[in-house]
Amino acid sequence: MFVETEQFEAELAAMDDAERERAYGRVQQWFADHHDKIVHHRHLMPADSATTVRLDRGEPLITDGPFVEGKEIVSGYAEIEVADLDEALRLARSWPACPLVEIRPIAS
Amino acid sequence: MTQPSHAELARVVRDHAGRLAASLVPLVGDFATAEDLVADAVEAALVHWPVDGIPERPDAWLYTVARRRGLDLLRRESRHRDKLALVPWPAEPEPDDRLRLMFTCCHPALPRTAQVALTLRVVCGLTTAQIAKAFLVPESTVGQRITRAKRKISDAGIPYRIPSADDLADRLADVLAVIYLLFNEGYLSTGGPAAQSRDLTDDAEFLAALLHGLMPTEPEVAGLLALIRLHRARVAARFDPDGGIVQLQHQDRTLWDHDAIADAGRLIARAAAQKRPGPYQLQAAIVACHAEAGHWDGTDWTQIVVLYDMLLHLAPSPVTRLHRAIALRYVTGPAAALAEVDELAAILGDYYLFHATRAELLRGLGRPDDARKADRLALERTANPAEQSLLRQRLNWM
Numbered sequence: 001m002f003v004e005t006e007q008f009e010a011e012l013a014a015m016d017d018a019e020r021e022r023a024y025g026r027v028q029q030w031f032a033d034h035h036d037k038i039v040h041h042r043h044l045m046p047a048d049s050a051t052t053v054r055l056d057r058g059e060p061l062i063t064d065g066p067f068v069e070g071k072e073i074v075s076g077y078a079e080i081e082v083a084d085l086d087e088a089l090r091l092a093r094s095w096p097a098c099p100l101v102e103i104r105p106i107a108s
Numbered sequence: 109m110t111q112p113s114h115a116e117l118a119r120v121v122r123d124h125a126g127r128l129a130a131s132l133v134p135l136v137g138d139f140a141t142a143e144d145l146v147a148d149a150v151e152a153a154l155v156h157w158p159v160d161g162i163p164e165r166p167d168a169w170l171y172t173v174a175r176r177r178g179l180d181l182l183r184r185e186s187r188h189r190d191k192l193a194l195v196p197w198p199a200e201p202e203p204d205d206r207l208r209l210m211f212t213c214c215h216p217a218l219p220r221t222a223q224v225a226l227t228l229r230v231v232c233g234l235t236t237a238q239i240a241k242a243f244l245v246p247e248s249t250v251g252q253r254i255t256r257a258k259r260k261i262s263d264a265g266i267p268y269r270i271p272s273a274d275d276l277a278d279r280l281a282d283v284l285a286v287i288y289l290l291f292n293e294g295y296l297s298t299g300g301p302a303a304q305s306r307d308l309t310d311d312a313e314f315l316a317a318l319l320h321g322l323m324p325t326e327p328e329v330a331g332l333l334a335l336i337r338l339h340r341a342r343v344a345a346r347f348d349p350d351g352g353i354v355q356l357q358h359q360d361r362t363l364w365d366h367d368a369i370a371d372a373g374r375l376i377a378r379a380a381a382q383k384r385p386g387p388y389q390l391q392a393a394i395v396a397c398h399a400e401a402g403h404w405d406g407t408d409w410t411q412i413v414v415l416y417d418m419l420l421h422l423a424p425s426p427v428t429r430l431h432r433a434i435a436l437r438y439v440t441g442p443a444a445a446l447a448e449v450d451e452l453a454a455i456l457g458d459y460y461l462f463h464a465t466r467a468e469l470l471r472g473l474g475r476p477d478d479a480r481k482a483d484r485l486a487l488e489r490t491a492n493p494a495e496q497s498l499l500r501q502r503l504n505w506m
Contacts, residue, residue: 084267085217086275105263 002043003100004075026096034080034091041078072100079106112162117154118306122314124167125150125233128174130205133268136178139212140258143230145181149173150233206231207322208268210315214283215266222257223286225250231318232311242306243293280323284332284388287315291336309343312336320375327379331389334372334379338395341368357404369399390419409438426455434465442472460489 015023031038047066054061066073075098082088085103092101112120125146132142149170163169213226228234228242236254240247260266271279294308316333323329345359376392394415401407416432429452437445446469449462456462463486470479 082265084265085215086267086271088265089217090275103264105265 001074001102001104002076002078002095002098003072003102004098005100006071008098023097030094030096031078033094037080037082037087037091039079039081041076043076044074046075047073111158116162117157118310120157120162120166121150121153121233122311124170126206126209126231126318127204128167128170129230130209132174133209133212134205139261139266139268141181143258145174145178146170146233147229147235148177151235154235204322206318207270210283210319211270211279212261212266212268214279214286215261216279216282217264217266218257218260219253220286220289222253223282224289225253226257227286227315228290228311229254231315234306234311238306242308280326280328283319284328287312287319287332287336288388290315291339295339309336309340313340325382327382327384328386328388330375330379331386331392334375335388335392335395337368337372337375338392338399341365341372342399356398361403364399369396372396373400385418385422387419387423390415390422394419407438409435413439426452427459427461430456430459430462430465437469437472442469445469446473458489460486462486463489 012020012023031041050064050066052063052065052067054063080088080091082091088103092103095101128149129142129146132145133139136142136145152173153166153170157163157166209231210227213230214223218226225239228239229236234242236250237247240250243250270276290308291312294310294312297308313333313336316329316336320326320329320333342359342364344365345361345363346354348354372392373396376389376396379389380393394412397408397412397415412435413432416428416435420428420432430449433445433448433452436448446466449465449469452462463482467479467482467486470476470482
């Protein structure tokens with residue numbers, strides 16, 4: 001799971017078009033370099049597009065925004081097929097964009 | 109048959125439990141199950157051996173119990189059937205595979221507390237109860253840490269292997285950090301309530317020596333082993349008959365183990381010849397300067413300051429700067445040392461040793477009133493839990 005921070009968001013916003021193009025290029029390159037291990041991946045729309053439904057408070061409660069009002073927000077995910085955690089960690093270390101990557105096994 | 113002492117039992121279990129675990133993991137194909145089998149065998153040994161004596165072949169004894177338990181599991185629990193049905197139980201444990209074991213136990217995806225508990229249990233063969241007693245925490249806490257860590261190893265896919273060359277330096281640093289922490293824990297509790305139950309410095313030295321045997325060309329491993337041996341060589345002189353700490357300048361140096369000190373010196377020299385200095389080698393070299401001096405006045409303080417400079421270059425730390433300033437006192441005098449120490453006021457103002465050091469230096473400068481004031485500040489900070497944890501992180505160099 002890819003996690004963005006406020007600072008990363010600000011840095012991205014401060015880039016000019018050419019810089020941002022290069023940043024996106026690095027991400028595309030990463031996906032291309034590791035395509036044999038990536039089952040699929042998705043980038044999510046920004047958190048201000050999120051709607052949250054809470055089901056643990058009696059009536060379903062619908063609110064605008066992400067479920068945690070945090071400085072760190074899940075911005076996308078990639079499903080990878082690797083032998084073990086060390087291989088996953090190597091992939092994560094080479095990720096060229098947002099500053100946090102959470103690795104979690106898929107429940108079988 | 110003579111009944112074995114606690115130390116003898118601990119040594120024999122430690123020599124064999126880790127080897128057995130290391131050879132069972134690939135056989136059983138599952139770290140957690142293999143670990144359970146060995147832990148059960150160790151528990152059984154601790155029941156039988158004190159009464160019956162240590163068997164002639166402790167490895168074969170442990171192996172037989174683990175095997176029987178494995179076959180029981182196979183019969184009772186269908187979830188193990190697939191794994192254990194294929195196990196071609198060998199006649200005896202395979203060659204030493206404990207390096208893989210250590211890297212798995214100290215994997216960076218596990219919290220440090222779990223790395224420590226797991227290493228002690230899996231590599232050194234300690235029981236959960238022994239670990240809990242050594243760290244003065246409830247047995248259930250240690251049990252949960254180990255259970256959770258083992259679950260994470262299988263769920264997250266933490267591999268059972270020696271890291272690739274790219275990862276080796278980082279991963280070795282984790283293993284060394286675990287051993288270093290164990291050593292500090294044991295060293296600082298020497299003479300305390302946990303001392304009688306288990307000497308963790310013994311386990312730390314065992315692990316460092318094991319790692320050095322398996323990775324003889326890694327200079328930082330040799331450095332850590334030397335550091336541990338240098339401290340242990342001087343333990344006999346650290347306490348007075350009433351259990352009070354004797355400061356280095358007042359220690360009876362004839363009580364030191366000079367053979368062990370010479371041995372550590374050779375380790376440091378061999379490591380240094382590789383020209384890959386690191387924090388453990390430098391710390392060992394600093395302690396060696398103290399240990400090799402025939403008396404307090406013969407200490408090579410100039411060399412110690414040079415080594416601290418190298419250490420600060422590799423691993424900057426305010427506590428190390430404080431220690432350097434203490435050494436500087438004997439090279440350039442208390443005024444220069446005090447100036448250095450005062451620069452650390454903002455960072456170390458809550459650290460008792462900062463104030464205690466200032467007090468010493470102020471006394472040396474003939475300012476007894478200021479010295480007393482600093483002493484009071486130091487005293488106020490000695491019962492502080494934050495300071496206790498800082499104390500635990502640092503080694504008592506002096």
